Amino acid sequence: MSTAAMNRNPPQAADSSSPVLSLIDITKKFPGVVALNQVSFDVRAGEVHALLGENGAGKSTLMKVLAGKHQPNGGKIILAGEEKSFENPKQAKKSGIVLIHQEQSLVPEMSVAENIFLGSLPLKWGNRVDWKKLHADSTEILERLKCTFSSRDMVSNLSIAKKQMVEIARALVFTPRIVVFDEPTASLTDHEKPVLYDIIRNLQEQGVGIVYISHRMDEIFHLSQRISVLRDGEYNGTLNTADTSEDEVTKLMIGRTLELDHASKPKDFGENMLELRNLTVNGVFEDVSFNVRKGEIVGMYGLVGAGRSEVAETIFGLRKPSGGEILLDGKVESIRSSHDAVLEGIALVPEDRKDQGLILGMNCRDNMTLSALGSVSSMGFMKTGEEKVVYDKYQQAMKIKTPSWRQKVGNLSGGNQQKIVIGKWLHTHPKLLILDEPTRGIDVGSKAEIHALIKELARSGYAVLVISSEMPEVLGVSNRIIAMYDGRVTAEFDGDAVSEDKLVQAITGQYVTDASGPVPAASA
Amino acid sequence: MINMKDFLKGSGVIQPIWVFVIVITVFFSFMSEYFLSIGNLSNILVQTSTIGLIALGMTYVMINGNIDLSVGAVLGLAASLSVGLQDYGITIAVIAALTSGLVLGAINGLIVWKTGVNAFIVTLGAMIGVRGLIFVYTEEQSFYATNFAFSDFGTSSIGPIPVLAIIFLICTLVMHLVLKKTGHGRNTFAVGGNPEAALDAGIRIGRHMMINFIIVGFFAALAGVLLATQMGAATPNLGRDYELWTITAVVLGGTKLTGGFGSITGTLGGVLAIGILRNGMNLMQVPAFYVLVILGVILISVLIIDQRLNVHASKGVSI
Numbered sequence: 001m002s003t004a005a006m007n008r009n010p011p012q013a014a015d016s017s018s019p020v021l022s023l024i025d026i027t028k029k030f031p032g033v034v035a036l037n038q039v040s041f042d043v044r045a046g047e048v049h050a051l052l053g054e055n056g057a058g059k060s061t062l063m064k065v066l067a068g069k070h071q072p073n074g075g076k077i078i079l080a081g082e083e084k085s086f087e088n089p090k091q092a093k094k095s096g097i098v099l100i101h102q103e104q105s106l107v108p109e110m111s112v113a114e115n116i117f118l119g120s121l122p123l124k125w126g127n128r129v130d131w132k133k134l135h136a137d138s139t140e141i142l143e144r145l146k147c148t149f150s151s152r153d154m155v156s157n158l159s160i161a162k163k164q165m166v167e168i169a170r171a172l173v174f175t176p177r178i179v180v181f182d183e184p185t186a187s188l189t190d191h192e193k194p195v196l197y198d199i200i201r202n203l204q205e206q207g208v209g210i211v212y213i214s215h216r217m218d219e220i221f222h223l224s225q226r227i228s229v230l231r232d233g234e235y236n237g238t239l240n241t242a243d244t245s246e247d248e249v250t251k252l253m254i255g256r257t258l259e260l261d262h263a264s265k266p267k268d269f270g271e272n273m274l275e276l277r278n279l280t281v282n283g284v285f286e287d288v289s290f291n292v293r294k295g296e297i298v299g300m301y302g303l304v305g306a307g308r309s310e311v312a313e314t315i316f317g318l319r320k321p322s323g324g325e326i327l328l329d330g331k332v333e334s335i336r337s338s339h340d341a342v343l344e345g346i347a348l349v350p351e352d353r354k355d356q357g358l359i360l361g362m363n364c365r366d367n368m369t370l371s372a373l374g375s376v377s378s379m380g381f382m383k384t385g386e387e388k389v390v391y392d393k394y395q396q397a398m399k400i401k402t403p404s405w406r407q408k409v410g411n412l413s414g415g416n417q418q419k420i421v422i423g424k425w426l427h428t429h430p431k432l433l434i435l436d437e438p439t440r441g442i443d444v445g446s447k448a449e450i451h452a453l454i455k456e457l458a459r460s461g462y463a464v465l466v467i468s469s470e471m472p473e474v475l476g477v478s479n480r481i482i483a484m485y486d487g488r489v490t491a492e493f494d495g496d497a498v499s500e501d502k503l504v505q506a507i508t509g510q511y512v513t514d515a516s517g518p519v520p521a522a523s524a
Numbered sequence: 525m526i527n528m529k530d531f532l533k534g535s536g537v538i539q540p541i542w543v544f545v546i547v548i549t550v551f552f553s554f555m556s557e558y559f560l561s562i563g564n565l566s567n568i569l570v571q572t573s574t575i576g577l578i579a580l581g582m583t584y585v586m587i588n589g590n591i592d593l594s595v596g597a598v599l600g601l602a603a604s605l606s607v608g609l610q611d612y613g614i615t616i617a618v619i620a621a622l623t624s625g626l627v628l629g630a631i632n633g634l635i636v637w638k639t640g641v642n643a644f645i646v647t648l649g650a651m652i653g654v655r656g657l658i659f660v661y662t663e664e665q666s667f668y669a670t671n672f673a674f675s676d677f678g679t680s681s682i683g684p685i686p687v688l689a690i691i692f693l694i695c696t697l698v699m700h701l702v703l704k705k706t707g708h709g710r711n712t713f714a715v716g717g718n719p720e721a722a723l724d725a726g727i728r729i730g731r732h733m734m735i736n737f738i739i740v741g742f743f744a745a746l747a748g749v750l751l752a753t754q755m756g757a758a759t760p761n762l763g764r765d766y767e768l769w770t771i772t773a774v775v776l777g778g779t780k781l782t783g784g785f786g787s788i789t790g791t792l793g794g795v796l797a798i799g800i801l802r803n804g805m806n807l808m809q810v811p812a813f814y815v816l817v818i819l820g821v822i823l824i825s826v827l828i829i830d831q832r833l834n835v836h837a838s839k840g841v842s843i
Contacts, residue, residue, distance in 0.1 A: 318724070342726030356724045359717035361784050370714055371725040373707040380706045424725065 020045045020068075020119045020209045021097075021178050026075035030063055038075070039235045040170045041228055043178060043209035046072040046198060048243070050212045051218040052253055053230035054471060059112050062230070063180050065213075067099045068092035070447060080177065095179035100184060100342045106155050113138035113151035120279030130442045141169045144206075145199050161192035168199055178210040179203060183304075186221060215303050217246045217508055229253055250504050259301055264494070265479060266458040270294030272330060273463030274315070274432050279324035284310045285487035288324070291464045292432065297454065299495060300467045307487040309351050312434045316348040317341040329431065342371055347425035349418070351436040351467075357421040360410035364402055367409050367420050372428045394423035398453065415446025422453065433457060436467045451477055471500060483510045527831040535771040540830055541777050545616040545800065553802035558808055560632035562684050569689035570754070572799035574599075576692050576792070577747040578770045579777075580699045581740030583791045586774055587703075587736025588736045589716035589783025590643035594650035596768055599763035601658050607674075614674055622745045627653030628654060629741020633734030651767065658760050665757040669752070678753030688750055697745070700788040771800055772819075776826055780806060785804050797822075823837060 019248050028036040036058045043049045064070045066077065068086030077084045079095055086092040106115050112119070116138050138266055147165050149158060164184065171179055181200070183416065185193050189201060199221060202209055220227060221241060229236040229252040236252055275291040285307035292298045300308050307439055313319045317335035323349060325332050326420035339420050341348070350356035358367055361506040368391045369376050370488060376387045391405050398419045402412055409417060431513035435454065439447040454477055460465045468474050474481055478495035483506035492508040552559045562702045578595045585592050596684040609617035632650055636643045680687045703709040714722040715729045722729050744763075752758045777794030779786025798819065805815045 037735055277813060316724075332540050337728070338726045339728050350721075354718050355718070358722055359714050361786065362713060366710060366713075370710075370722075370727070373710060377707045380708065381703050382707060382710060384656045384705075428726075 017043075020080055022078040023062070023066065024076045024078065026062065026072045026077075027063055028070055029063055029073050030441055030500065030512070035233050036065070036232050038074070038097075039230065040075075041231070041235070043211055044175075045207045045209055046204045047226065048204060048210040048224040049229065050224035050227045052215075052220070052226050052227060052249065053236075054212075054253060057228055058233040061233075063099060063182065063213070065396055066092065066178075066180065067097055075488060093174060096175060096176070097180070098171035098174065098176045099180045099182065100164075100171060101380070106163055106166060107312050108156035111151065112142070112149065112153050112155060112158075112169075113164055115155050116141060116151070116173060116504075118170070138169070141172050144172065145169055147203060154331045154347075159192070161195055162505065164196065165199060174233040176203075176208055178211065180213070180308050182213045183215070185210075185214065185216065193219070215508065217249065217444060217510070220249075221246065239523070246510070247501065250501055252427070253501045253504075262339060265477070266295050266297060266451070266455060268459075269296045269479075270499055273325040273328065275330075276311075276315070277325040277327065279311065279314060279326060280322050281310060281319055282322040284319070285484075288484075290482050290489060290492065292465050293521070294431075294463050295458055295461050296479050297464045297477050297495075298476040299481045300465060300484060301471070301474045301481055301503060302469070302484035304469060306484040306507065308484050309436050311484075312348060312436055312465070312467060315341070315432075315434065316346055342428055344433035345429070347371075347430035347433045349421050349425060349427055349433070349435040349438060350442070353414075353417055353421050358409050358417060361408060362422060363406050364395075364400070364409055365405035366462065368394060368423050369427065375427070383473055390422075390427055394419075395427065399421060399449070413446075415442045415450070418446070418450060419441060419453075422450075426457075430462070432463045432465070434465045437469065438466060439468075439470070439473060447473075471503060474503075475500075483507050528706030534550060534734075539778055539787070539793060539831060540788050541790055541797060541826065544664045544826060545793050545797050548797065548800050548804065552800065552807070555804065556807040559804060561610075564803065564807075566681070566684065566686050566689055566800045567694065568796070572687045573688045573749050574690035574747045574797050575769050575773055575798070576795040577695060577743045577750070577767065579773045579791050579795050580765065581736070581743035582697055582770050582774050583777070583779055583786055584645075584699075584703065584736040585714055585740045586771075586781065586792065587600060587778050587783060587786040588712045588733055588738070590733060591646065591647065591781075592737060592740050592744075592773070593647040593767045594628065594632060594654055595740060596763035596766035597654035597658065598625050598653045598744040599742055599748035600760065601628075601654055601661070601754040602745035603758035604658055604662050604667060604760065605760050606749045606752050607669050608662065610669060610671050610674065614636065614671055618749055621749050622742060625741040625745020626735060626747070627741075628739055629738040629744075630734065632741065636729065636737070637730035637734050638722055644751070662758075662760045664760055666757055669756045673754055675756030678750065678756070683724050687756065691750065694706055695746075696788060696792055703788055708732060708735065713784055716785075718784070769798065772823055776823060818842075 777790030
């Protein structure tokens with residue numbers, strides 16, 4: 001199985017001339033943003049066509065247009081020579097377009113067969129489930145996929161890789177023409193990946209067109225025949241995988257002219273505020289060592305799943321380290337809970353502000369003071385007047401737009417919500433500020449404001465750690481950049497002097513340390 | 525300290541339950557001339573004080589995102605202890621009874637906190653187990669108060685207002701202020717609204733949950749003691765179904781089962797609504813079984829109306 005998967009020369013497309021699917025000049029606008037600007041993309045039968053681009057480049061929007069979740073403002077979708085317009089995902093599915101997501105939608109306490117035919121169980125007389133046919137049909141599909149488990153197995157007992165196969169098997173019920181894999185290996189171990197590759201080749205042999213979205217160059221070069229690149233919502237070229245190199249693809253991906261505001265970055269650093277020594281959480285990340293000085297912004301760059309957020313959570317006391325040390329202000333500290341972390345002066349602006357950062361049903365003022373109620377109360381009783389003073393201070397300083405402090409936080413825009421989370425933490429007067437994906441899902445204007453705010457905070461003496469998957473963000477704000485791949489720190493770079501290629505290599509596991517690349521770890 | 529407008533306003537709108545309370549008050553005052561008399565109104569307050577006291581604590585627990593089904597059993601145990609231990613003196617008996625509530629609440633809270641098992645399951649177990657303890661302790665016997673000071677207390681009044689009603693109203697005021705004005709109150713909302721965000725904000729969510737279970741245990745025990753003084757006795761089956769009436773009152777008052785939202789003023793409205801309906805229909809001589817049917821229908825209707833209003837409100841301003 002795995003030998004076939006590692007074969008560098010994928011099977012040639014059955015019919016390499018006529019595309020089974022063409023997206024022509026697709027344009028999609030959201031209020032204030034052009035997410036896709038006249039993007040064209042096609043897939044041939046039996047071909048794996050990789051779609052690449054940075055986060056926010058428009059890959060998922062394009063696929064959502066294809067799957068009928070979004071309706072385009074312009075352009076055509078042509079499937080097998082026929083122009084189509086999908087008003088909803090169901091229509092797209094009926095035409096044979098299937099999306100396989102990272103997150104899975106299986107019913108764990110049901111059998112594999114029931115999951116495959118969920119919503120379309122074969123019935124016999126009297127509206128009873130035809131179990132015989134159900135299992136026969138399921139077994140047939142599983143055999144086509146060369147799956148090793150039975151249709152009667154319980155889904156909850158399967159490994160993540162096998163669950164993903166059930167997900168794929170489900171796609172085959174409707175005889176698909178196009179299957180879109182969106183970061184399919186994100187939750188798979190290296191051991192499980194070859195199985196997925198086999199399935200993809202299998203689908204290819206059956207003449208299915210495959211769209212493969214991934215950040216991982218090695219996978220793309222293993223699997224695909226062609227590679228298309230999107231950048232900032234625009235089509236940026238298609239390459240034949242056989243005739244190109246990883247370097248060329250990387251250049252196409254990031255070749256923008258970055259407007260980096262290096263001048264405004266903080267310059268004066270003090271002592272070490274945070275130092276990690278071989279910090280390890282078994283099975284999550286290993287031997288992570290780096291430091292953040294007072295007044296310095298350190299960027300942590302890596303792909304989703306590289307272990308960045310987990311490192312932050314460990315510093316913040318939400319995970320228990322299984323080895324290594326955390327030093328704050330030069331002293332080894334053991335931080336057992338988020339409460340300890342707050343007392344130690346650590347602030348964490350979490351990745352997912354709606355789920356982890358805010359109480360959406362609470363008003364702006366109450367969210368702002370949540371982490372430091374002690375500062376606005378005496379003898380346990382809240383002093384609402386002082387709370388209002390605190391709220392007004394941060395509301396004005398950060399230009400939070402809301403009609404009143406009474407407004408429920410859930411009604412604010414993403415940028416304003418994020419400012420409230422940041423305000424909440426500033427009010428705890430932290431020594432170390434950790435921001436996890438500080439501008440995810442935030443519009444361009446607020447993004448710039450938040451970047452300026454981060455730099456200003458560092459200049460006023462905060463030690464800042466910014467975790468991000470967006471290269472412009474990391475390059476734009478960081479003095480130093482820590483690159484992570486697969487639970488390890490792969491390299492450390494000077495934020496003003498690093499090349500983008502090196503960064504991309506470092507976070508995709510291709511980086512080999514050479515003398516000119518990384519700066520030595522800064523010491524206190 | 526509290527003005528009437530703020531009192532009726534939960535979160536910017538007048539709470540629907542208070543509109544309902546006013547409507548049924550007007551309705552019954554036309555149906556029965558006795559309804560609005562001081563005597564009858566105090567009667568309603570005394571009748572609602574038992575469920576009302578428990579509901580105060582239950583409001584905290586439910587805003588916190590939990591539930592306590594063991595309150596009826598805790599009430600029964602406290603009542604039996606407060607009567608059964610009177611040989612050691614009333615003070616000791618009452619202290620023992622109240623302590624039992626605190627301890628059982630603490631145990632519930634500790635289990636929910638440390639094991640992470642759903643509060644519904646933990647307190648369901650406690651409900652069955654504590655009821656068993658009552659039977660072990662009483663050997664299925666009812667206890668009668670031998671000390672008249674005890675049973676006199678339950679029927680005494682200051683001026684025209686019964687002492688039990690006064691206790692209930694004072695507790696309501698205190699609980700309202702604690703919920704609205706203290707850090708604990710604020711954190712109770714935060715933990716119920718989004719436990720993960722509360723944890724990430726450095727709030728010790730386990731402690732707040734436990735404190736709230738202790739509060740509801742205390743109020744259940746207090747309600748048990750006061751009910752025993754009212755009756756001058758305690759029966760082993762005392763408090764059965766009270767958890768359901770309590771939750772009904774709290775939910776009628778606008779507290780969400782999912783946590784993060786609710787108020788003591790709403791709960792007071794919910795408790796009064798049930799009390800007024802029972803009392804008023806009684807005065808109109810509606811047969812008791814129909815009263816239950818009507819109460820069930822009203823509970824569901826009020827919640828449907830509340831849901832519609834909330835859907836409307838959540839479509840508010842978005843910036």
